[in-house]
Structures are given as C-alpha cells and as structure tokens.
Amino acid sequence: MGSARGRIRSKFRAGGRAFVLSFESIAGSATLFVLWVLSVSFVPLGVGLVSTPWVTRLVRRHADRRRGLADAWSGIRIPVPYRPFPRDARPGLLGQAERTLLILRDPATWRDLRWLFLDMTAGYVLLVLAFGLLLYPVEGLVLAAGLWRVFEDDAYWYAFVPVDSQTTGLMAAALGVALFHLGLWASRPLLRLHFVLARASLAPAPGELSRRIDHLTETRHEAVDSAASELRRIERDLHDGAQARLVAMGMNLGAIEALVEKDPARAKQMLATARTSSAEALTELRDLVRGIHPPVLAERGLGDAVRALALRMPVASEVTVELPGRADAPVEAAAYFAVSEALTNAVKHSGADRVWVDLHHQEGRLRISVTDNGRGGALAGTGSGLSGVERRLGTFDGVLAVSSPVGGPTMVTMEIPCALS
Known part of the structure; x- marks a missing residue:
C-alpha cells in the first residue's frame, strides 16, 4: 500500500516539476533564443561583438541547469562538450572580434541554439502534456457539478464533448477521469521524454x-x-x-x-x-x-610558487592570484612548469621589460594568462617551448592559446579543467 502511494506521489511530483519547468522553457528558452539571434545578426554592426559572448554565457548556464535537472529528475546524463570559453585575446574591438569568432566556431554553440528552439516548441508541448493531463480533468468534474448550466444556450466543448446538459456534463466528467488516469501513467515518461529530447539536441555527435x-x-x-x-x-x-x-x-x-x-x-x-x-x-x-617538484609549490601552493618564480625573473612582473583553494598536485605541477616556460620565453625572445601573470579559477577550470609587452610574433608551432607546454597541458585535457601579433603584446592563455579543494 505504501509503495503504491509512493508511486502516485512520484507521478504527481513529475507533473508538478513539468508545470514549473514549462515556465522556464517557454520564457527562458524563448527569450534567450531571440536575444542570441538578434545578437549574432548585429555582429556586422559591431554591437554583436560585445553582446554575443555575454548572451552565450547566459545560454550555456541555462543549458547547464537543464543538464542538472535531467540528471537529478530523470537520471539522464547530458555531456558538457563546450570548449574553454575564450577570454579577450587582445584589447579593443579586434580582441572582441576574435573572441566572438571563436565562440561561433564552437559546434556546441550551434547545438545550444538548436536546443533553445526545440525546448520552446516540442519540449514545451511535452511539459504541458505532462501536467495538463492531470489538471484538465478538474474542468470536466466542475462542468458535471453544475457549471454546464452556464452554457445551456450555447454548448461548451470539453475536448470533443459538447457540454450543454447534465448528461453531457457527466460525459465530460467521465472523459476527465480517463484523462486523469492517462496523466498519472504518462507524467513521468513525458517528463523523461522532454529530457531525452534535450540530450539529443545538446549532446555532441558520435x-x-x-x-x-x-x-x-x-x-x-x-x-x-x-x-x-x-x-x-x-x-x-x-x-x-x-x-x-x-x-x-x-x-x-x-x-x-x-x-x-x-x-x-x-x-x-x-x-x-x-x-x-x-x-x-x-x-x-x-x-x-x-x-x-619545487618545494614552495608543495608547501605554499600554486599562487605563491608562481609569485616566487616571477620574483626571480630579470624583468618587472605583476602576479594576480584568485584561487580559493588548491588543485591536485599533478595539476599544480603542470600549471607551474607551464607558467615557468611561458615566462622564460618572454624573457629570452620577446624583448619585453614587463610581464603580467593572472591565475584564477572559474567554471570548473584553472585559467592562467601570461602577458608581456614585447615585440610579439610568438608561435606555438612544432619544436618551440610552447608546443611542449601544450603537450603537458593536454595530459590533463587542458588547452593553450597564443595571441601574439607583430609588435605585441603577447598573451599566452592556458586552461585546465580541475576542481579546487
């Protein structure tokens, strides 16, 4: 008896979740879809270069929330295939253009757009069915209870039943009971089907x-x-x-x-x-x-180790660290030696007299940038020190990007997926 009640409660719970999620689906997805399309349309005018990264962040957060609900409510895991979100490679409009271009080249960006459209159309319909089949029968019962009298002169259609008498009111009530039982049976599968549709839209191709x-x-x-x-x-x-x-x-x-x-x-x-x-x-x-493995790295962590490394450089340096915790030791070691190689390259080859190092953790990634005011022209090609850094980071599924126009400045950006303790 208790298990039957539990099953019924879970079906009502699925209907309630579908009801709440329907507002997020039609309002959130539709709004973001329109904003994204408008933002990309305004890229040629320059406005979209500023708005597209901002809107894309909102879209990804919206999609990540749906991934979390799919896992928590229906046990459906949807991969997160995003490439690292690009930071401004260089100041000014040119840097914004490069950043927007990288976003538009990411296949996951277009999958998100496809999902927004499906979520506000087919996905919304599935959610409405999941809770509507449980709510709509209430109208049939109210009609049978006497509301039909209001429509005596002009029949009121309840689904396919024209209600204009007590008999037709009772027919509406019977149909409502049938729909209610259908809703109890279908609420959970319909909610799950909604998340299956999201997975089909958001998951990367095989x-x-x-x-x-x-x-x-x-x-x-x-x-x-x-x-x-x-x-x-x-x-x-x-x-x-x-x-x-x-x-x-x-x-x-x-x-x-x-x-x-x-x-x-x-x-x-x-x-x-x-x-x-x-x-x-x-x-x-x-x-x-x-x-x-530098002792200061083991004892004090990545931030202090990089500060000590920068102090030994023969050029002026500025280090900014925003790390609320520590990464695993192998990740810290890889990041430390990557920064060391980038600083060494800046001193040896760039002719710079100042370097800036920025370390912070955001969205599950350790992000590091090393910038110098040298002559530029650096490449991460085969045989260079940066190619070794790229291989080292690749061990942890990390990436390296180099922006070094002739005349400078040079910015080496590194990102490693990791959690902080």
Whole structure:
C-alpha cells in the first residue's frame, strides 16, 4: 500500500516539476533564443561583438541547469562538450572580434541554439502534456457539478464533448477521469521524454566524441614519452653533475687520508676543496629537486610558487592570484612548469621589460594568462617551448592559446579543467 502511494506521489511530483519547468522553457528558452539571434545578426554592426559572448554565457548556464535537472529528475546524463570559453585575446574591438569568432566556431554553440528552439516548441508541448493531463480533468468534474448550466444556450466543448446538459456534463466528467488516469501513467515518461529530447539536441555527435577520445589518447601517449624523457634527463644530470662531484670528493678524501700525516698543509688545502665540492653538489641536487617538484609549490601552493618564480625573473612582473583553494598536485605541477616556460620565453625572445601573470579559477577550470609587452610574433608551432607546454597541458585535457601579433603584446592563455579543494 505504501509503495503504491509512493508511486502516485512520484507521478504527481513529475507533473508538478513539468508545470514549473514549462515556465522556464517557454520564457527562458524563448527569450534567450531571440536575444542570441538578434545578437549574432548585429555582429556586422559591431554591437554583436560585445553582446554575443555575454548572451552565450547566459545560454550555456541555462543549458547547464537543464543538464542538472535531467540528471537529478530523470537520471539522464547530458555531456558538457563546450570548449574553454575564450577570454579577450587582445584589447579593443579586434580582441572582441576574435573572441566572438571563436565562440561561433564552437559546434556546441550551434547545438545550444538548436536546443533553445526545440525546448520552446516540442519540449514545451511535452511539459504541458505532462501536467495538463492531470489538471484538465478538474474542468470536466466542475462542468458535471453544475457549471454546464452556464452554457445551456450555447454548448461548451470539453475536448470533443459538447457540454450543454447534465448528461453531457457527466460525459465530460467521465472523459476527465480517463484523462486523469492517462496523466498519472504518462507524467513521468513525458517528463523523461522532454529530457531525452534535450540530450539529443545538446549532446555532441558520435564522430566528435571519437575525435575527442583520439586526442586524449594521443596526449596520454605524449605524456608517457615526456615522462620517460624527463627520467632520462634526471639520470643524466645526476650522472654528469652531483654523482661526478661525489666521486671526486671520495677520491680527494682518500688522498687527504694519505697526506694528513706527511703533508698537513696540503691535506688542509684539499679539505677546503672537498668542502667547496660538497656545497656545489648539494646546490646541484637542490636545483634538480626543484626542477622535479619545487618545494614552495608543495608547501605554499600554486599562487605563491608562481609569485616566487616571477620574483626571480630579470624583468618587472605583476602576479594576480584568485584561487580559493588548491588543485591536485599533478595539476599544480603542470600549471607551474607551464607558467615557468611561458615566462622564460618572454624573457629570452620577446624583448619585453614587463610581464603580467593572472591565475584564477572559474567554471570548473584553472585559467592562467601570461602577458608581456614585447615585440610579439610568438608561435606555438612544432619544436618551440610552447608546443611542449601544450603537450603537458593536454595530459590533463587542458588547452593553450597564443595571441601574439607583430609588435605585441603577447598573451599566452592556458586552461585546465580541475576542481579546487
């Protein structure tokens, strides 16, 4: 008995949810659809360059909310296939144009537009049916209870029943009861069908997912190769650096042991040399460890580690950090070395006298930008240091974008999907 009541409550709950969601569907989706179409139409006039990114953000939030409801109410998971939302690559109208172009090139943008149209039409109809079949029978019962008398002179149509007498009123009531039972049976499937329609509109095509999987597989292989190369570098540095110094120290100590009685002055001189060699070996080991995982990164987090890195740069630097927590250690390490490479490139190749670093976390992504006021012309092509950064970020499904017009400025933007603790 209790389970039957629970099923009935869940069916009424589905109807209530459909009723609430119908307002969001017809008002929210329709409004955003019109705003988006108008915004894109005004791109040639320049107004759309400013409004399109703003409207697109609203559309994506609206779609993400529907994804959340689909999962919570019907157990339907809808992928989130958006590319990282582009930031202004450069100031002024040209930067806005580049940003809008990147948004319009994202296939997910056009899927969102298709979903808005379907949501305010077919999706809205499904929601109305889900709660309407539960509400409409009330009218039939009211007609049978005596409201039909108002329409004695002119028949009132309840569905396909013309109500103008008590008999036809009772027929309307019977039809209402039948519709009510139909509504109890259909409310949950209709709500689920609404979310299935949303998934069909918003989910990426199978081919797009396959390309995504291929890309992730490729970046994983590159990460394995990069790790193997890094291990070989560490082994080489140890062999040629600290290990060689330690071996030389051992030989010196053996010679000192032989000379300590015969020639104390010479032994004392060799001891000073051994002390210097030990200090140099310790420095090399510290540098090697810092290259693997800087202690300040483990102890203080990414923000302070980047600040310390910027302080060692030979040019003026400004670091802005807005991170309410810490990412996983591998993500922090990848971000740290990516910033290090970008700063090194700025110092070596750009001719800049000032760099700006911005780190913040937004919409589930760690976003980093490194900007310099140098000569520009930087490329993230094969063989450059930035291509290595791109491979490192790709291990975590991150992306790198470079905006570097001739004459500058150069902005290197990096984004890594992650959560903060």
